[in-house]
Amino acid sequence: MPAALRRIPAGMISAIVALIVWQIIGSVGPLAGDSFATASEAIAALWMLLSKPEFWLAFWETFQMAAIGFAISVAVSVPLGILIGLSRFSYRSSKFVFDVLKVIPPIVLIPIAILVIGPTMAMGVALVVFANVFSMAIQTAYGVRDADPVLLETMRCYRMNIWQQIQYARLPSAAVQIGIAMRLALGASLVVAIVSGLVGGAGGLGSFLALTQSSGNADQTYAVILFLGIIGVALSRMLVRGQRRIIFWSGR
Secondary structure, three states: OOHHHHOOOHHHHHHHHHHHHHHHHHHHOOOOEOOEOOHHHHHHHHHHHOOOHHHHHHHHHHHHHHHHHHHHHHHHHHHHHHHHHOOHHHHHHHHHHHHHHHOOOHHHHHHHHHHHOOOOHHHHHHHHHHHHHHHHHHHHHHHHHOOOHHHHHHHHHOOOOHHHHHHHHHHHHHHHHHHHHHHHHHHHHHHHHHHHHHOOOOOOHHHHHHHHHHOOOHHHHHHHHHHHHHHHHHHHHHHHHHHHHHOHHHOO
16 A cells, blocks of 8 residues: 555545545435435535534534533432442342433433423433433443452452542542443433434524424535534544543553
8 A cells, every 4th residue: 555545544534435425326326316415515515504603503502412411421420330339239239220221212201301391401401411321320330340359358458448449449440431431421412412402492403403404405404414423523532532541541
């Protein structure tokens, strides 16, 4: 392979190939038509949307819903997971309930959330928290339970209290699992925030997407989807880079 090609990131090459395939399918493929925008049309529409204040306002509303819900999920689930993981009985008795709750799609709760909270940003935040808190808590508890038993026994022999065991053994062990759970929760937060606006009327890019779809603007609809994909990848990469610096012993 030429040296010039080796310097190109692999992700960029796959992205270019995907855009070319998208362009071909939208131009001459079976989906060609007014309802399916090509890659060039979506990129042009996205470039136009980036100059509109209402688009950035919608994005800011969605980002707030996702970020606030994600932060609350971490603040609640990590301490809860640590408490559950410290006791074998608590872990075994709560795991089944948490496993059931974490697989319930947040979208099925939208009618209830609209009745209780209303189609507001608070509803979107609540759905984001519901989507994340149970899976993150049980993942944290698993990491706490996975601490090295020899290290824990050594700490007990040196009469180290429970808080020292959490600080120097259990929390470092759980940090890797917490990091994995946070990566999954970040994507879920963005998806749920979008769905809250798309189906529940909570505002943000979800409502903006519903408006472009109902008005028949296929190029803008695909542009918003393309923008969400770019933002999701960017946020995920930022989180991974931060975790590599903080959880440096994980090697991931």
